[in-house]
Amino acid sequence: MSKARSHMPARVASALLVCVSLIPAVGLASDWPSWRGPSQNGVSDETGLPSSWSPEGENLVWSDAWIGRSTPAVFDGRVCANGRTGEGISEKENVACWNAETGTKLWEHAFSLANTTVPFNRLGWGSVTGDPETGYLYAMNVDGYLNCFDREGSIVWSWRLGEDLGRANGYGGRTSNPVIDENRLLLSIIGSGWGDRAGAPRHRYMALDKETGEVLWFSTPGQAPADMNAQSVPIVAVIAGQRLIIDGGADGTVYALRARTGEKLWEFHLSKRAINSSPVVDGDTVYVGHSEENIDTSTMGRVVAIDGTGAGDVTATHEKWRIDSAGVGFSTPTLNAGTLYAIDNSANLLAIDTESGTILWTHSVGTVGKASPVWADGKLYVTETNGNVHILEPSPSGVTVLDSDELSMPDGRFAEIYGSFAPAYGRLYFTAESGIYCLGNTASAFNTDPGTVPSLGVETPTGAITSIQVIPAEVIASSGDTLRFHVRAFDANGRPLGEREASWAVNGLAGATISSNGTLATSDQAANQGGKVVATVDGLTASAQVRVFAPLPWVENFESGRPSFWVGGGPRLTAVDQGGEQLLQKGPSPVGLHRHSVFLGPTAMSDYTIQADVMSTVQGRRRPDVGVINSGYTLDLQGNQQRIQLQSWAAELRVNERVAFAWEPNVWYTMKLRVDVEGDQSVVRGKIWRRNEAEPADWTVTAEDPYPVRNGSPGLIGYAPANIYFDNVNVLENQ
Secondary structure (H helix, E strand, O other): OEEOOOOOOOOOOOOOEEEEOOOOOOOOOOOEOOOOOOOOOOEEOOOOOOOOOOOOOOOEEEEEOOOEOOOOEEEOOEEEEEEEEOOHHHOEEEEEEEEOOOOOEEEEEEEOOOOOOOOHHHOOOOOOEEOOOOOOEEEEOOOOEEEEEOOOOOEEEEEEHHHHHOEOOOOOOOOOOOEEEOOEEEEEEEEOOOHHHOOOOEEEEEEEEOOOOOEEEEEOOOOOOOOOOOOOOOEEEEEOOEEEEEEEOOOOEEEEEEOOOOOEEEEEEOEOOOOOOOOEEEOOEEEEEEEEEEOOOOOEEEEEEEEOOOOEEOOOOOEEEEEEOOOOOOOOOEEEOOEEEEEOOOOEEEEEEOOOOOEEEEEEOOOOOOOOOEEEOOEEEEEEOOOEEEEEEEEOOEEEEEEEEEOEOOOOOEOOOOOOOEEEOOEEEEEEOOEEEEEOOOOOOOOOOOOOOOOOOOOOOOOOOOEEEEEOOEEEEEOOOEEEOEEEEEOOOOOEEEEEOOEEEEEOOOOOEEOOOOEEEOOOOOOOEEEEEEEEEOOEEEEEEEEEEOOOOEEEOOOOOOOOOOEEOHHHEEEEEEOOEEEEEEOOOOOOOOEEEEEOOOOOOOOEEEEEEEEEOOEOOEOOEEEEEEOOEEEEEEOOOOEEEEEEOOOOOOEEEEEEOOOOOOOOEEEEEEEEEEOOEEEEEEEEEEOOOOOOOOOOEEEEEOOOOOOOOOEEEEEOOOOEEEEEEEEEEOO
16 A cells, blocks of 8 residues: 555546536435445435436536546535546546536546556546545546545545555456445455465455555455456445345355455355446345346346345345346446336336336336436436436336436537436536536525435344454565554454454564564565464454565565565466476466466555566467566567567557567567656666677667656566566666
8 A cells, every 4th residue: 555645736638527406405415425325226315306407508507527437426515526538648547526516626636547458438437435424535446546535635545456456457447436334445356466365366355444545354255257347336234133245246146245344144146247237225135137147047137136134155045036138237226115227238227116026117218228327306317328318207107208318529429428427415416428517406505414324224243252353454564664453353243342452473474573462573684575464362363464575676586486475467477497497487378368467566666677587488370478567667578579569558558669679489588677757757768688698788668758657566467378487587776
């Protein structure tokens, strides 16, 4: 985790953000701090909301230039959103907040992406989340850069989840949203890490302290993901006396975890592929849908009602009803007065009786159903991907269309909309490719009363301690650091029982010691290493993973195997013996992609050089790529193209310099990549030469980046349809 840093204001994007408020607000004003609102079901208590509006000005309160793809968060008198900005080398993902009443922009940050294959048009996928208690805003970029902002827009804490903790990101770019529960920020991530999370990628859940960013726990409830992109957002509910996180997994299974510990309570196998629609809970019943192949029929898609009071595998025992061939794959339903409103992938709005599972009626709202409906003031507010915005009045027998508008871009094509409405303060807010919009009646009083957060229900205590946690659960430290750990206890239903004194031990950290009060002192002489701090309370044990890094330079020749504390890479990167020499080998993947990367250190690093010896084999006409990473920039030796490429952001090649370079298989080369941050730009230099020859004086390729990635972990990367090898990896300070 990195501490806050100052950031220069980003350029304003060239799209439109609008807020809608059409008739006097007479109901209870309230915050809408997260994607599905305070009730987590897309239902608002707001009244006096508009029945019609016009992009040309009718009931349009304010608007601002913005390119949005998700749902804004409205809290603390502000509306906040993420999106994308720039063109060419200036393309970035951005986050901003506006005054919710006037539309005055309060602050904005823009971020250059790193180590991702997500394309520009998918930036800003996951929605931001606000915390009314602290005023903090949480935003997770598509490349895994998680930031916590204060009211003024300063970064309080941040994680690079990919480099620090192994979060994967793929071309699809689908990203879940952060979720706040009590003192925790909950995240759904897919990937592999180090230590207990090394190996093949898995769908995991993690909890952070929302104020400090400390890792509280990780949970890996399922099996191998069927899809490395999944966007279902966890919800929190109290069912049968237990506070639970409920979510659809990337392996097609719905999971219920104890919210404070991450322990799995039950699972329900629903789909053969990932679940991208979030659950909705009413009482003890969980409603969820998907649009992939079912596990027990040849049909595609299903909506189910699950009895949420079970334990273990409840697939065969706790299904209340099902609707087959209902492809509700991306839109999350909303629920009001015994009716579930869901939008399928073809943008058909379904009204479903929650008791019987009977479809009462359907209504088309367009052609592509991705956004989720919102219920407020007796109306459904619905957006559709092809620029359609609808205000509908449902009844038991059908729906009345009160208003329909189509948003377009200056070139005449429709404006994409993926986010939902956010009702708050007697107004409606949403973002689109064409802008951010606020709708409402300017004659009515603007009331920023945050409202009352609905109670989740009563939990049942059991008394005895059944599990403990070591806090923080994951630490990145420097040699000579002193760190304090503590232990929290929980009962069988996951209720907290306070902190406990523990017996402490250190596992795998050379030279480190830990005192009786949980204070760890790392050695200032030890090399880079990873290990654990272990606590024992009344026969129960728990541990925290700790990585410790020495000052530069670092040298790794794999004589002791692959370093256990390197993050990512999966099982394809292993240390092997080749003729008595220890090398790091990356082999072909049996299924899926052949490209993997592994990160060697903390992401706070900057102004350093990475150097490594590399060699590739060949298989038929297939030649691998092999490279090194420095602060988000990659130097690639590309086999089939017979060239060197220096780039950042592989999907867009925002920085892209190429040099022809004829290189041979089964020959060792040395690669060297240096990044210097010089004022408002980075200068990136790379060179490659045969290992048995003298290092050339001149750099082979150079690039200047006016929108620099200022820091990041060193790494190794390879596309390996045939074996590639690394040796003599060195990381040193720039001289």
